[in-house]
Every structure is written in C-alpha cells, then in structure tokens.
Amino acid sequence: MSHRRLEWLKAATSYLDTWAFAPSRHDRGSLVSYGLALLLLIVPLNQGLAAPSKVVSINLCSDQLLLMLAARHQIASVSRLALEPHSSFMAAAAVGIPVNDAKIEQLLTYNPDLILASPFSPPHLLNLLTKLGFRVEKLPHRSNLEGIRDNIRLMAKWLDRKDQGETLIREMDRRLAEVESRLGHLIRTQSEKPVALFYQPRGYTSGSGTLQHEALILAGWRNLSAELGIVGYSGIDLEHLLHGRPDQLFTSAYTPGSESLAQRSLRHPALARITGGKPIVQIDYRYWICGGPMIIDAVESLANAHNPGGS
Amino acid sequence: MSSIEARDLSLTLGSNRVLRGVSLDLRPGEMLGLIGPNGAGKTCLLRILAGILSPSQGWVRIDGRPLQSLPAQARSRRIAYLTQAGTAHWPVSVERIVALGRLPHLGNWQLPGERDTAVIRRVIAQTDLHHLTERQFPTLSGGEKARVLLARALAGEPQYLLADEPVAALDLAHQLEVMDLLRQHCNHGGSVVVILHDLRLASHYCNRLQLLLDGETLAVGPPEGVIGDDNLKRAFGVKMREGVGAIDTAFSLTWVRDKPGEGQ
Amino acid sequence: MRPIHPRLLAGLLTLALIAVFFVSLFVGSSPIPVIRAAREAADGNASVIALILTEVRLPRALIALFSGATLGLCGAAMQGLLRNPLAAPGLIGSSSGAVLGSVAVLYSGLGTLFWLALPAGGMLGSLLATLMVYLMAGRDAGTSTLILAGVAINSLALAMVSLILNLAPSPYAVQDIVLWMLGSIANRSLDDFWMLLPGTLIGWLLLVGSGRSLDALTLGEETAYTLGVNLPRLRWRIFIAIALAVGSAVSVTGTISFIGLVIPHLLRPLVGFQPGRLLPVSALGGALLLLLADIAVRLFPPGIEIKVGVLTSLVGAPFFLYLILKTRRWQT
Numbered sequence: 001m002s003h004r005r006l007e008w009l010k011a012a013t014s015y016l017d018t019w020a021f022a023p024s025r026h027d028r029g030s031l032v033s034y035g036l037a038l039l040l041l042i043v044p045l046n047q048g049l050a051a052p053s054k055v056v057s058i059n060l061c062s063d064q065l066l067l068m069l070a071a072r073h074q075i076a077s078v079s080r081l082a083l084e085p086h087s088s089f090m091a092a093a094a095v096g097i098p099v100n101d102a103k104i105e106q107l108l109t110y111n112p113d114l115i116l117a118s119p120f121s122p123p124h125l126l127n128l129l130t131k132l133g134f135r136v137e138k139l140p141h142r143s144n145l146e147g148i149r150d151n152i153r154l155m156a157k158w159l160d161r162k163d164q165g166e167t168l169i170r171e172m173d174r175r176l177a178e179v180e181s182r183l184g185h186l187i188r189t190q191s192e193k194p195v196a197l198f199y200q201p202r203g204y205t206s207g208s209g210t211l212q213h214e215a216l217i218l219a220g221w222r223n224l225s226a227e228l229g230i231v232g233y234s235g236i237d238l239e240h241l242l243h244g245r246p247d248q249l250f251t252s253a254y255t256p257g258s259e260s261l262a263q264r265s266l267r268h269p270a271l272a273r274i275t276g277g278k279p280i281v282q283i284d285y286r287y288w289i290c291g292g293p294m295i296i297d298a299v300e301s302l303a304n305a306h307n308p309g310g311s
Numbered sequence: 312m313s314s315i316e317a318r319d320l321s322l323t324l325g326s327n328r329v330l331r332g333v334s335l336d337l338r339p340g341e342m343l344g345l346i347g348p349n350g351a352g353k354t355c356l357l358r359i360l361a362g363i364l365s366p367s368q369g370w371v372r373i374d375g376r377p378l379q380s381l382p383a384q385a386r387s388r389r390i391a392y393l394t395q396a397g398t399a400h401w402p403v404s405v406e407r408i409v410a411l412g413r414l415p416h417l418g419n420w421q422l423p424g425e426r427d428t429a430v431i432r433r434v435i436a437q438t439d440l441h442h443l444t445e446r447q448f449p450t451l452s453g454g455e456k457a458r459v460l461l462a463r464a465l466a467g468e469p470q471y472l473l474a475d476e477p478v479a480a481l482d483l484a485h486q487l488e489v490m491d492l493l494r495q496h497c498n499h500g501g502s503v504v505v506i507l508h509d510l511r512l513a514s515h516y517c518n519r520l521q522l523l524l525d526g527e528t529l530a531v532g533p534p535e536g537v538i539g540d541d542n543l544k545r546a547f548g549v550k551m552r553e554g555v556g557a558i559d560t561a562f563s564l565t566w567v568r569d570k571p572g573e574g575q
Numbered sequence: 576m577r578p579i580h581p582r583l584l585a586g587l588l589t590l591a592l593i594a595v596f597f598v599s600l601f602v603g604s605s606p607i608p609v610i611r612a613a614r615e616a617a618d619g620n621a622s623v624i625a626l627i628l629t630e631v632r633l634p635r636a637l638i639a640l641f642s643g644a645t646l647g648l649c650g651a652a653m654q655g656l657l658r659n660p661l662a663a664p665g666l667i668g669s670s671s672g673a674v675l676g677s678v679a680v681l682y683s684g685l686g687t688l689f690w691l692a693l694p695a696g697g698m699l700g701s702l703l704a705t706l707m708v709y710l711m712a713g714r715d716a717g718t719s720t721l722i723l724a725g726v727a728i729n730s731l732a733l734a735m736v737s738l739i740l741n742l743a744p745s746p747y748a749v750q751d752i753v754l755w756m757l758g759s760i761a762n763r764s765l766d767d768f769w770m771l772l773p774g775t776l777i778g779w780l781l782l783v784g785s786g787r788s789l790d791a792l793t794l795g796e797e798t799a800y801t802l803g804v805n806l807p808r809l810r811w812r813i814f815i816a817i818a819l820a821v822g823s824a825v826s827v828t829g830t831i832s833f834i835g836l837v838i839p840h841l842l843r844p845l846v847g848f849q850p851g852r853l854l855p856v857s858a859l860g861g862a863l864l865l866l867l868a869d870i871a872v873r874l875f876p877p878g879i880e881i882k883v884g885v886l887t888s889l890v891g892a893p894f895f896l897y898l899i900l901k902t903r904r905w906q907t
Contacts (some may be wrong), residue, residue, distance in 0.1 A: 257747030270630035387803030400658035
C-alpha cells in the first residue's frame with residue numbers, strides 16, 4: 001500500500017516537472033497522475049491573494065495562534081494535537097475543525113493556500129510541499145514575551161488579520177499590568193521576592209532563557225535555577241536545590257493520570273519539607289508547549305501562588 | 312542386627328527396564344561385590360540402595376526399617392555413597408572436602424566439635440592424606456582424588472559404604488590401597504557394596520559376589536561359586552584360555568603392596 | 576591467593592563497609608558540615624543541612640548498602656547452587672524479570688494500590704524469569720546452556736519492558752528505560768528504602784543456613800543428597816530468596832549489573848572456595864562495591880549525571896570477558 005503511494009507521488013511530481021517545459025506531453029498519463037496534475041493546476045491561482053482562505057496548520061504551535069487570530073472560515077485544518085486538551089490551549093475552539101496528521105496526501109486534499117508549520121516540522125515534507133507550489137510558512141520558536149508578541153504579529157500578517165493581532169497583544173499587556181499592580185502591594189524590593197523554581201519529572205528544571213523563567217519573573221518570583229547559573233532546560237541536583245532553600249516549587253508535567261519513575265522523583269519527601277510542607281504547585285503544561293498569549297494564564301497562576309487561598 | 316535387605320527390585324527408566332526383580336542382602340562386616348557387563352544395572356541398583364532412585368517395584372530395608380521412611384539425616388548417617396568418577400566443582404582444599412563427610416552428624420546450626428575434628432584427622436591418617444590437606448582438589452592426581460573422596464565417605468562413619476567403581480582409572484598400587492581401605496571398613500564392623508570390573512580384585516577382596524546381567528541376578532554367592540566358566544560365557548561372552556587350570560587360580564591376585572598392608 | 580581466616584576477612588570487610596558508609600554521608604554535590612547536620616537532625620531541627628543528610632544522603636547510602644549486599648549475596652548463592660561461576664542474578668534473568676515485573680506494576684498504575692505493590696511486582700517477575708531460565712537450561716545445565724537461556728529470557732524481558740514503556744500513558748515512560756536498564760540510586764528517599772527493606776530482609780533470612788547445603792553441593796547433587804541435603808527444597812529456597820531480595824532491590828534501583836558476578840568471584844579464593852563461607856562475605860563485598868561506585872558517581876561535577884550501573888558495568892564487563900576467556904582456557 002505505502003509502496004503504491006510512493007509510486008503515485010513519484011509519477012505525479014515527475015509529471016509536474018516535465019509539464020513546466022512541455023505542457024502537451026501526456027505520455028506518462030496514468031489516470032491518477034492526470035487527476036493530480038489537474039488538481040495542482042489550481043494551486044498557483046490561489047497564491048498571492050491577500051487573505052488566505054484555506055489555511056492548514058500541521059503543528060500545535062501554529063494551530064493555537066491560528067485558532068486565536070483567524071476567522072473560522074479561513075481554517076481548513078489543524079493538527080490532531082490541537083484537540084488534545086492537555087496539550088492545546090485552544091482545544092475547545094478546535095472542535096469541529098478537520099484534523100490532519102501532517103501526511104502529504106491528506107494535506108493535498110485540502111488544497112490549502114497557506115500551510116503553517118514549525119521549524120521542526122519534517123523537512124522532507126516541507127520541501128515536497130514547496131516543490132509542489134504550496135505556500136509554506138514556518139512559525140519561529142519563541143521563549144520570551146517579546147518573541148511571543150512578534151509571533152502574534154507575524155501570524156496576523158500571514159492571515160491578513162492585523163487588527164485582531166494588535167487586540168490580542170493589548171489584552172495580554174493589560175492582564176500583565178494587572179498582575180504587576182496586584183503584586184506591587186505584596187513585594188517591594190528584589191531581595192524581598194520569594195525564591196521559586198520549576199522542578200520537573202526526572203529532576204529537570206528551567207533556567208534562564210526559558211518561558212518558565214520569563215513567567216516566574218513576571219509573576220514576582222526569583223528563579224533559583226537561573227540564579228544557580230542554569231541556562232535552558234537542565235537537570236538540577238537535589239542537594240543544590242535544597243541548599244537554595246526555595247520558598248515554592250512549581251511543576252508543569254504533562255502527566256494526566258499516569259505514573260513513571262520520572263514522576264516519582266517529584267514525591268521526594270525532602271521537597272515538601274524544604275518548603276515547609278507547601279505542596280508543589282502544578283501549572284498546566286499547555287501554557288508552555290508553545291510560546292503564545294496563554295503564557296499570561298501561567299503568569300497569573302504563578303502570581304496566585306504567592307498567597308495561596310487568599311486575595 | 313545391622314543389614315541391608317532388598318527384595319524384588321524393578322526399575323523402569325523411560326521405556327527401559329533397567330532392573331527386573333533383583334534381590335540383595337548385605338550382612339554386617341561383609342563386602343559384597345557387584346559385577347557384570349556394562350549396562351547390567353549395577354549402578355542403578357547401587358543408587359536405589361543409596362535412596363537416590365526409587366524402585367518401580369520392590370523394597371529396601373535398612374536395619375529392618377524401610378529406606379524411604381528414614382529421615383534424611385538418619386539415612387545419611389548410615390549410608391555413604393561414592394559416585395562413579397566423583398569430583399569437586401570448586402577447587403576446595405582436601406581437608407574441607409573430607410570435612411564435608413561430617414555434615415550428617417551436624418545439626419543445622421551446630422559447628423564441628425572436637426569429635427568431628429578427631430574423626431577427620433583419623434580418616435586423613437588412614438587414607439594417607441596428611442601431607443595433602445591444604446592442596447586444592449583439582450591439583451591432585453587421579454589416585455589422590457579417589458582417596459580424598461573415599462576419605463570423605465569414611466569421615467561420616469557410615470555403617471554402609473556404597474562405592475561405584477572406586478578403583479576405575481587407578482594404577483595397580485592405588486587399586487590395592489583403596490580396596491584395602493574398604494576391607495578395613497568391613498573389619499571394623501561396617502559393610503560395603505562395591506561395583507568392580509576387575510574380577511581378580513573382586514574375587515580377592517569380596518566375601519560374596521553378585522553377578523548381574525540385563526537387570527537380573529545371574530548368580531550370587533562366594534567368588535569361586537559365581538565366577539565359573541558358564542557364568543563368564545553368559546555374562547561377558549568370554550571363556551577360559553586353553554591351558555589355564557582352575558578358575559580360582561586364574562582369578563587369584565598375584566601381587567600385593569610392597570609395604571605392610573593393614574587390609575589383609 | 577591463600578585463604579584468609581574467615582572471621583578476619585569478614586571483620587575487615589565489615590570495618591571497611593562501616594568506614595565507606597560514613598564516607599558516603601560526607602560526599603555530595605554541595606559540601607555540608609555532616610556532624611552538625613547529624614546533631615541538628617537528632618534535635619529534630621529541620622535545617623537545610625539536616626534535611627540534606629537525612630533525606631538525601633542517608634537514604635542513598637542505605638539503599639546502596641542493602642541492594643549491594645543483596646546482589647553480592649544472591650550472586651554467591653546462585654553460583655553455589657548451580658556450581659557455576661557465571662551464574663549471577665543479572666545473567667540468568669532474575670534482574671531483568673524484576674524490571675519487567677516492576678515496570679508492569681508501575682506504569683499500569685497498580686503501584687499505588689498498596690505500599691509494597693512495586694517490589695511485589697519485582698519479586699514476582701524475578702521469580703518467573705529465573706524459573707524460566709532454570710527450566711529452559713535444565714537442572715545440570717552447563718555454563719553455555721545457562722547463559723544462552725539467560726540471554727533469551729533477558730532479551731524477552733527487555734523487549735516486553737520496552738513495549739510496556741512505549742505503550743505507557745506517561746510521556747516520561749520511554750525515557751525511564753535508562754533508569755531501569757542502567758540502574759540508579761540517585762534522588763531516592765527513605766520511602767524507597769522502606770519499600771526495599773522487607774523483601775530483601777526476608778530473602779536474606781531465607782539464605783541464612785543454606786551455606787552447608789551449598790558446601791555439600793560441591794561434590795555434586797547425588798553426593799549432596801546422600802549427605803542429607805534436600806535438593807528440591809534447597810533449590811526453591813534459594814530461588815525464592817533471590818526473587819524476594821533481588822526483586823525488591825531492582826524495583827527500587829533498576830538493574831545494577833555485574834556486582835553479583837564480580838564480588839563472589841573476587842572473594843571466592845579468600846574463603847578457600849567454600850560456597851557457604853562465600854555467602855556472608857559476598858554480601859559485605861557487594862555492599863562495599865556499590866557504596867564505592869555510588870561515591871565515585873557523586874564525585875563527577877554537577878550536571879554530569881553518571882548512573883551508578885554504568886560504573887559497575889564499566890568495571891564488570893571486562894571482568895566478565897576475562898572470566899569467559901579463562902573458562903575457555905580450561906576447556907581447551
């Protein structure tokens with residue numbers, strides 16, 4: 001079956017190559033490749049129009065921004081993960097939209113005028129799509145607030161929805177300012193700020209240059225991991241962690257109802273004792289998988305942990 | 312009255328009937344030689360007497376008690392068994408191997424006491440091993456190994472000693488030495504069942520011989536009665552050479568050890 | 576090597592073990608005043624240094640002590656029973672079976688059913704795998720048959736472990752395979768130690784007093800039988816003891832290879848090759864080796880996390896090759 005698919009694709013692409021130079025040559029013509037060629041004829045017509053109307057996203061990060069910014073009729077398909085509530089912040093909005101598995105045949109059937117991918121999408125797939133004449137855009141990977149704003153503007157531009165983009169950014173900034181003013185009453189100087197860190201299954205933590213770091217700082221915490229010199233995601237030694245005397249631990253494991261050795265490391269009794277019995281606060285994983293406006297929800301959750309149960 | 316009685320022993324291994332209705336009696340102070348061609352069932356019979364194999368039919372009584380009903384410790388104190396071509400799986404010292412023979416006399420948590428040490432020392436002297444006590448078993452010669460294993464069996468002070476070809480692969484002098492030790496065991500009131508291939512050794516040392524053929528007893532009794540022309544022909548397919556006079560001269564041992572033997 | 580007096584040898588090993596145990600409390604990624612920490616811990620003062628000592632270093636040292644001793648002891652018992660210097664829990668399926676059992680329990684979520692569910696899974700898996708190797712190889716298995724059967728069961732268990740981890744709902748499951756296969760005692764807590772303790776202690780107790788029977792087995796099974804050894808009972812006793820002890824240890828530490836192979840082999844000449852005397856000293860030696868390996872692992876700079884099983888394998892694998900070469904020389 002897959003072998004036949006390959007044959008079919010080969011026939012189609014080689015037909016396309018020859019067609020550019022000799023449109024009258026039909027000697028390859030199996031019915032299938034004819035059909036595909038006819039289908040592909042339409043592609044160039046759609047390109048260059050201002051607002052794309054058949055957008056296909058094959059990556060969770062572009063899925064979420066697409067769902068936030070696009071008009072519903074612009075969206076042809078999102079990736080299957082967009083529907084998964086633990087991964088996707090926009091899972092509810094994605095209900096009813098056709099899902100794809102980033103398979104070439106499937107993508108072709110949508111006849112998209114814009115394909116949204118990530119820098120980590122399979123390069124073979126993206127090359128083939130480009131070769132077939134589709135417009136492919138890769139949404140960059142971002143790990144700070146400024147980058148998130150850039151991504152929103154970029155997506156808004158692609159979709160020709162600049163106003164929606166600016167509205168989204170304004171809303172983000174409004175909520176951030178709210179958090180900041182709320183924290184202003186609690187914390188005055190840098191040294192008064194409590195120390196926290198993200199402790200993940202297998203003893204990993206988020207140092208500087210990560211979304212978690214950005215969110216901790218915005219929520220009025222000092223990030224112990226960054227202060228210990230950790231950059232990016234890295235393991236942290238338990239003794240180092242205890243020595244830093246964190247006031248609060250956060251975790252953000254994507255672990256709905258599952259169990260593993262890695263997750264057991266979060267249950268080490270020393271972790272609870274160092275924070276005076278305060279439980280580790282779980283922050284949803286879906287806020288961080290991709291840089292996006294949902295980071296504000298994470299900042300709000302982190303800020304609420306300053307005064308659990310209160311205000 | 313100490314004795315081994317076995318009646319109508321039959322043993323079937325797979326589809327093979329190894330023994331068919333063999334009976335055996337061992338009296339106090341007696342050395343009984345089991346002889347017969349290869350595959351006659353001698354080793355199986357000895358294993359049944361040692362309790363390692365259970366007969367398909369028939370029974371064995373040790374001192375009047377059924378063998379199978381004897382607790383392991385009581386059995387191991389009465390009967391010592393010397394396997395054919397016995398060996399040690401670890402290069403343990405000679406002294407430690409001989410000391411293993413005392414296991415039947417030690418309780419679960421009991422350490423070897425003075426009496427155990429004395430018995431071990433006596434057995435080592437009897438078997439002429441005192442200069443070898445620290446040597447590792449694999450470094451010994453074949454004759455020395457056979458003596459060590461025999462010493463191990465004797466260290467248990469068994470009433471009955473069951474030995475499967477204890478002199479196979481030994482040179483003449485060591486054959487006599489081992490047979491003398493077995494004889495000595497009988498002289499001290501023990502009894503021995505020994506499998507032998509050398510009919511001269513058998514008729515010289517044993518009080519009685521039991522000739523097995525195809526899992527049945529062909530003849531049993533004093534050596535001169537068992538080793539006859541008829542039996543030799545039936546069991547081994549051999550006959551006396553022309554010119555040899557009587558059977559008992561043919562099977563008499565024409566050499567002795569060149570040092571004062573304790574055995575005879 | 577000449578045998579050392581058994582009490583002297585055990586005494587020396589015990590002293591070394593006590594010393595290394597205390598040293599291991601002093602070694603960690605961040606230097607702490609251990610004596611003061613101990614005093615504060617004794618006073619019930621929950622200071623950071625007391626916490627590091629009692630909740631991080633102590634559990635780690637205790638787990639190294641008990642699982643190392645278990646591996647050494649079980650290796651010696653297995654080698655004595657099978658009269659084969661290459662029979663070790665890691666080679667004949669006990670460890671990989673324990674991993675399979677623990678993995679099956681943990682990732683199916685049964686681990687939270689009751690306190691000892693995880694080690695119970697390890698024990699059951701260990702027992703089944705060991706029995707399968709034993710049945711496949713036969714009672715009087717030679718070295719090569721035994722190892723062949725061990726390889727087959729080990730790969731089967733490993734394949735099933737990978738399958739379970741791949742199908743497990745947890746996204747961390749697949750990465751956990753490293754922890755299970757290489758063995759680690761980093762970041763363990765006292766809870767883990769309490770989980771490991773019952774099975775290992777019962778296993779050890781079962782092995783106590785089996786030394787004489789193993790000594791008798793030196794002369795082969797028939798002779799051992801006529802010396803009064805109840806062989807079927809001995810076999811079951813040792814298999815169950817190993818399953819309980821190794822199963823519990825592995826369910827907490829993963830497979831730590833080669834200790835059960837190397838330690839009995841190194842110590843055997845020192846006890847005059849007597850399987851019975853080898854048991855206690857192998858337990859001491861195994862604990863010593865694992866504690867030392869774990870100290871060595873902690874000496875690497877932070878950020879470089881070497882699993883303790885990697886270290887024992889680095890020492891053990893060449894040793895195993897040497898053993899094979901030596902065995903080959905005997906045979907030719």
